[in-house]
Amino acid sequence: MSDPWGDQPWSQLSARERLEWTLDSARMAVPGLVTALSILIMALPFGFPTQALPQVALLGVIYWSCTRPDLMPPIAAFLIGLLQDLWLGTALGVNAALLALTAFLLRSQILVFVSRPFGFTWAVATGFVVVYQFLSWSLAALADPPTRPLVGFALQALTSIALYPLAAQLHARLQRRVIDRR
């Protein structure tokens, strides 16, 4: 990303340039905002057993942490997780902590993902989803008894893994249209 205005001091920019610069910077918040809003997909009253709905926010965090970790810092992932806990009624702090850790672990290994096929990222995502679901099951049992049946969490892991290619494609489209647009 090159800065079109170089090191122009803010005071020397015209009002129009300032507006353009602000809007341009605001685009960088889009990945976080879209991932946060995608939580609401999980809150829609679908007409089928909703137990197995995928963890769409987790998928978003995984995608952005593997491709543009600068746009998904752990603090953003933490806030997204907090919103998920509040909106969906899960034990407060569970998704917040786990999403932040996911973002941190993936961004620290970002070089691993350079010029790898999609299958590799999918495999890594699979590992993360499985561990994530297990940890959220155990943490939920600790934070807010009674212990929930593990089978529901396993089912949710399966649908999340199955949906990852679609979620990645949607986020990639967003990246091309909004973030990489010049």
Add this chain to the structure above:
Amino acid sequence: MAIAPMPGPRRSRDRWLWLIGRALLVGIVLVSIILIILNRTAPELVARWRGSALDTAKPVLTVVSVPVHWGSVGVDKIRDFFTTHRRAKALDEENRRLRALAERNDALLAENAQLRRQLGLSTPATKSRRVVRVVGASSGAYVQGAMIAAGFADGVMVGDPVRDEQGLVGRVIERGRGAARVLLITDAASRVPVRIARTGQTAMIEGRNQPLVDLVFLPPGADVQPGDRIVTSGHGGLFAPDIPVGEVVSTAGSVPRVQPIAGLDRLAFVIVLAPYFPPAAVLPASPPPALIDPNAPADPVQP
């Protein structure tokens, strides 16, 4: 010869960024741990935060849930199209049976009302607060809930029982100004005192985060058969007696399983009820206004 790292401004800036990043991460972990502990130590506080958060999600969900409802209605219509003939036959059969039952029911109702009058039996009336649109569900393996578009601004209270036109749905656990969350009877944290309609045997239903719920706390050798209707018992005072809950579908396992009668997977509108028997009055936290009224005479006996 070893080259000493250049202590340039770039390098020190990166170092600072790295340090801030680590400090932030440690902060995040600490805050998360505190939040997780708060679930256990201050559940009311967490419920209040959740209630406020519901209000922020409500506008989006209210708009988006409408086409989703249309979608599920459409799926129902398609299914109806293919099963109409079979269902019409079954309904004819049921109708014949029910007509006979209805005649007997009328006679029994009249007799029951007369006996109640003679005994002077007092039963609290069931009050419904309002009919509310369901705008969201809590999916996931963790909680089985629904979000409704009414909160304390509409008189909805935490603990209010919720039903649909067919039977019991659950109860309100969190509320915001214009939205509230309902814990469904299928949630693993839900317990409802019930009665087997045929025998009068009391028991509890316990959610499992699955479509069916368990019928527990039955005495050994209790008479339960598939097809038995389960209704609320009224014990505990929250749920009024005789709200339909479900039907026993299996007695094969270690505990009988009950299929809830309410359409929990396609709720569109629900009825929020007032608790059957209002919770016992707790001592007020602050003295009643009359006692601290500054204009009130110091001694009420004086004129």
